[in-house]
Amino acid sequence: MARPAHPVGLSGPVARDARLPFRTHPAALDRSLDVLHDLDASAMFSLGVVALFVLAAGIGPLLEPRDPLAQDLALRLKPPLYVDAASGMHFWLGTDGLGRDILSRLIEGARVSLLVGVGGAFLAALLGTTVGLSTGYFGGWYDALMMRIVDVWQAVPYTILAIAVAVILGPSLPNVILVLGVSTWVQYARVVRSETLTQRHGEVVVAARVIGAGNARILLRHVLPQVSASIVVLSSLLVGSMILFEASLSFLGLGVQPPTPSWGNMVLDGVEPIRVAWWVSVFPGLAILLVVMAINVLGDWLRDRLDPRQRRV
Amino acid sequence: MSYVLQRLLHGVFVLFGISIVVFGLTWLTGDPASVLLPLNTPPDQVAQFRHQLGLDQPIPLQYLAFVGRAVRGDFGVSFRSRTAALPLVASRLPVTLELMAAAILFALLIAVPLGLIAAVFHRRPPDILARFIALLGQSVAAPWLGVVLILLFAVTLRWLPSSGADKPQSIILPAIVAGAYSAAGLTRLLRSSLLDVMANDYIRTAHAKGLPTRVVVLRHGLKNAVIPVVTFLGLQITFLFGNTVVAEALFAYPGMSRLAVEAITTRDMPVIQVFVLLAGALIVVVNLLADLAYAWLDPRIRLA
Numbered sequence: 119m120a121r122p123a124h125p126v127g128l129s130g131p132v133a134r135d136a137r138l139p140f141r142t143h144p145a146a147l148d149r150s151l152d153v154l155h156d157l158d159a160s161a162m163f164s165l166g167v168v169a170l171f172v173l174a175a176g177i178g179p180l181l182e183p184r185d186p187l188a189q190d191l192a193l194r195l196k197p198p199l200y201v202d203a204a205s206g207m208h209f210w211l212g213t214d215g216l217g218r219d220i221l222s223r224l225i226e227g228a229r230v231s232l233l234v235g236v237g238g239a240f241l242a243a244l245l246g247t248t249v250g251l252s253t254g255y256f257g258g259w260y261d262a263l264m265m266r267i268v269d270v271w272q273a274v275p276y277t278i279l280a281i282a283v284a285v286i287l288g289p290s291l292p293n294v295i296l297v298l299g300v301s302t303w304v305q306y307a308r309v310v311r312s313e314t315l316t317q318r319h320g321e322v323v324v325a326a327r328v329i330g331a332g333n334a335r336i337l338l339r340h341v342l343p344q345v346s347a348s349i350v351v352l353s354s355l356l357v358g359s360m361i362l363f364e365a366s367l368s369f370l371g372l373g374v375q376p377p378t379p380s381w382g383n384m385v386l387d388g389v390e391p392i393r394v395a396w397w398v399s400v401f402p403g404l405a406i407l408l409v410v411m412a413i414n415v416l417g418d419w420l421r422d423r424l425d426p427r428q429r430r431v
Numbered sequence: 432m433s434y435v436l437q438r439l440l441h442g443v444f445v446l447f448g449i450s451i452v453v454f455g456l457t458w459l460t461g462d463p464a465s466v467l468l469p470l471n472t473p474p475d476q477v478a479q480f481r482h483q484l485g486l487d488q489p490i491p492l493q494y495l496a497f498v499g500r501a502v503r504g505d506f507g508v509s510f511r512s513r514t515a516a517l518p519l520v521a522s523r524l525p526v527t528l529e530l531m532a533a534a535i536l537f538a539l540l541i542a543v544p545l546g547l548i549a550a551v552f553h554r555r556p557p558d559i560l561a562r563f564i565a566l567l568g569q570s571v572a573a574p575w576l577g578v579v580l581i582l583l584f585a586v587t588l589r590w591l592p593s594s595g596a597d598k599p600q601s602i603i604l605p606a607i608v609a610g611a612y613s614a615a616g617l618t619r620l621l622r623s624s625l626l627d628v629m630a631n632d633y634i635r636t637a638h639a640k641g642l643p644t645r646v647v648v649l650r651h652g653l654k655n656a657v658i659p660v661v662t663f664l665g666l667q668i669t670f671l672f673g674n675t676v677v678a679e680a681l682f683a684y685p686g687m688s689r690l691a692v693e694a695i696t697t698r699d700m701p702v703i704q705v706f707v708l709l710a711g712a713l714i715v716v717v718n719l720l721a722d723l724a725y726a727w728l729d730p731r732i733r734l735a
Contacts, residue, residue, distance in 0.1 A: 269441060270448030273714055277673040278707050282456055285695060285703060358570065362612075365572035366677050370692055385575050389681065392578060393586055400582075403575025410570035 161419040167412035174225050175232040182222035183208070187377050190217035195395040212397040214387050220401055223379040227402060230380040231409070234294055234364040235357040241299025242356065243349055246306020251337050251345070253307070254314025265311075268304045277366075284372040291380075294373045298360050309352055313345040347424045354417035358410040365406055381406050438722045442715045449711035453704045454497050501708070507701040511694070516701035520687050520709060526596065527686035528713075531675055533602050534610030535664065538671075541568075541614040546621025550656075551648060553626060561618065568615025573674045577608040577681040594683040605678040612674055613667045620663050625656040658729050665721025668714055 174181060184207070193202060198212040211220040249268070253261040280297045287293050317323055322344070326336045361381075367373030368382025376383055381402040388399020472480075481487050485496055500506070506516045549561035584604060585593035592601050628634065629652050637647045676688040683689070691706035693699075 266444060267448075270445045273445045273669070273718065274449065274452065274711060277676050278710055281691065281695060281703065282452060282707065285456065285698065285700075362570075362572050363673075366574060366673060369572075369574035369677060370680055371696070382572070382574070385572065385578060389574075389578060392581060396582055399575065399578045403572055403578065406572045406575060407567070407570055410572075411566055414566060414570055 158419070160415055164412035164415040164419075167408060168416060171228055171409050171412075172232065175228040178225050178229050182219075182225050183210075184219040184222045186218065186222040186226040186379055188218060193217035195391055195398070197395070198397050211401050212395070214384075214398045215391050215395075220384075220397065223384060224381070224402060224405055227379045227381045227384055228405070228409075230291065230374055230378065231361050231364060231406070233291070234298065234374075234380075235360040235413075237295040238298030238302070238360040238363075239353045239356045241295060242303040243306050243353055245299065245303035246308075247310050247342070247345075247349060249303070249307040250310025251314050251341060254311040255318055255333070255337055255341065257318075261311075264307075268307050271301075271304045274301070277370075280367050280370075280372050289367075289372050289375055291374050291378065294364055294367055297367070298363055302356060302360075305356070306349065306352060309348050310345050313348055314341055317341050317344055351417070351421045351424055354413070354420050358413040358417065361406060361410050361413070434726055435723065438719055442719045445715050446712060449708060449715075450498060450501065451494070452711075453708050454494050456700065456704055456707070506705050506708075509694075509702050510699045511697050511702075516705045520690060520702060520705040523685065523687035523690050524709060526684070527675060527679070527688060530602060530605055530609060530678065530684060530686055531668075531671060533606035534613070534671055534675065534678075537606045537610040538614035538617055541610075542617035542621055545618045546625060547648065547653065549618070549622040550625035550629065550652075551644075558622075561622070565615040565618040565622075568611050568618070571611065573608055573612065573677045574681055576611055577604065577678060580604045580607060581681075596684050601682075601684075605675075605682045605684050608678040608681065609671060609675040613664075613671050616667060616670075617660060617663065621656060621660055624659050625652055628652050628655045658725065661721055661724045661728060665718045665725075668717045668721075672710060672714065 190213075193200075193209070193213050194217045195215055196202075196209055196213045196217075198210065200209045200212055201207070202209070209219055209221070211224065214220055214223070249264055253264045279301045280294075283293055283297045287296075317340075322340050323336055326340050331340075364373055364380060365382035365385060368380045369386045371386075373382055374380035376387075384402035385399040385406075388395070388397075388402075391398055478487075485493060488496070504517050508514065509516045509519055512519060545561045545564060549558045552558045581593045581604065584591045591604055592598055593604070595601055625648075629648075634647060634651055637651050638644075642651075675686070676692065678684060679686045679689040680692050687706060687709065691703060694702035694706070
């Protein structure tokens with residue numbers, strides 16, 4: 119790919135070591151910490167829910183009252199608040215069709231959901247940012263070709279991609295993350311590209327080039343920090359949908375495979391005994407609803423603060 | 432005209448990409464010869480078999496042969512039902528299309544009134560309520576929504592059937608599951624789009640010349656706010672399709688997605704291939720229609 123023409127041809131050791139005497143817009147990420155000062159009530163509540171969720175995912179095994187995989191057919195489909203007379207054990211949210219404790223599985227499932235949400239968004243951000251930065255910066259035939267690929271990619275629904283991956287690689291947790299990452303990276307690519315285009319001939323980039331910084335250095339040190347606010351906002355909005363996608367994929371049997379509990383396959387577990395035991399699928403679904411709502415509220419709020427231009431849908 | 436041509440070309444390009452994905456499916460899942468032949472087949476017979484199927488040809492040639500067969504509608508025979516894959520899947524297509532249409536209808540029935548109310552009562556209780564409903568819709572997992580609807584309307588109230596498609600009302604619950612996410616997104620979009628439009632000078636003029644609020648909102652506001660909604664529906668179709676797959680699986684609704692999900696468990700490749708191609712084509716066509724409708728609604732696009 120073509121290296122952009124240098125307005126001033128500097129070379130030699132001085133130029134290679136040249137650095138800008140100031141850091142360009144380090145603010146984007148700092149700003150996201152600053153804004154924590156003026157949280158409104160719903161954002162505050164959402165932050166609490168998300169923190170609780172992350173905590174549950176982080177120290178899961180310490181919180182689980184029972185082994186989430188332990189089956190006991192004598193304790194099948196016990197309702198919430200059930201106390202086992204023989205052992206004196208409490209089952210706060212009841213048990214599923216194999217006698218497993220739903221509360222423990224819910225906590226274990228939080229790890230899976232968090233992993234999928236964050237992992238998928240991270241993979242998508244990595245791919246999309248790389249493509250977005252390079253296409254926006256270099257332009258030319260490379261940009262034209264990549265944008266056509268982005269167009270095609272956007273038209274392929276994630277379910278179809280998931281089916282393809284499940285058939286080729288087999289369904290599993292890493293593959294779910296792979297599917298979600300590769301089916302959403304185009305969103306990052308588009309946003310990052312358009313922001314990079316506006317930076318390409320900006321003062322900062324030209325100044326860096328004048329003192330001889332290379333393309334990689336300009337992109338990573340001077341352009342990336344300026345587009346990072348958009349990446350943060352997009353990620354916060356995507357993590358919620360990733361958790362929903364995981365639920366759908368696992369529900370279809372294309373996602374996380376049993377016996378590993380995920381909120382999606384827990385909902386599936388409850389479909390068969392739906393007429394006699396509503397709690398088996400209602401609780402994991404409520405957990406999804408609560409967490410995704412909280413993430414969405416935080417995402418919207420973050421977008422309004424960091425990036426008023428994106429205040430759209 | 433050049434706009435229409437450009438969109439058409441784009442659609443063809445996307446279809447070309449999808450055909451590569453479909454072709455890749457056969458290759459990446461392993462050598463068809465090793466799948467189709469018994470384990471202890473002598474090597475020379477394997478080689479002969481590969482030659483018969485054209486598997487010894489270079490991959491680009493194999494792709495061309497694949498496209499040639501695909502254009503004639505030949506995707507091979509379903510491993511499971513022993514009938515041609517294309518008619519098998521295509522016969523289920525109308526059921527899926529009907530469900531998607533019902534889902535879009537549901538999304539519009541929810542989103543248009545809700546978005547209108549939210550914009551008219553900007554920042555007042557009805558707006559807050561509408562936004563909360565939209566937030567719920569965007570945060571609910573489709574399979575779980577289906578389970579809750581079954582519990583409520585099929586198990587407890589016994590109003591609607593929980594599976595199959597034998598009664599006319601069977602479509603209601605699956606359509607809600609397939610359309611809820613889009614309904615929420617549409618509500619938010621319509622609200623913000625209407626708020627943008629209502630800030631225009633011509634709206635103030637309409638108010639100033641004494642038109643009733645109802646006429647201002649519906650005739651001058653909504654008409655212009657609908658334009659981004661059309662594009663949104665086009666983009667939204669991929670999500671709507673994804674949730675249709677979930678709805679068909681949960682409600683045992685006899686569309687083509689349910690057939691495809693079954694085909695995955697049995698690794699029935701020809702059926703999966705046809706499904707991916709038909710679904711891709713469907714999305715391409717819907718996006719094309721959305722682009723054309725967009726240009727028709729907004730002369731600025733057409734003439735730009």
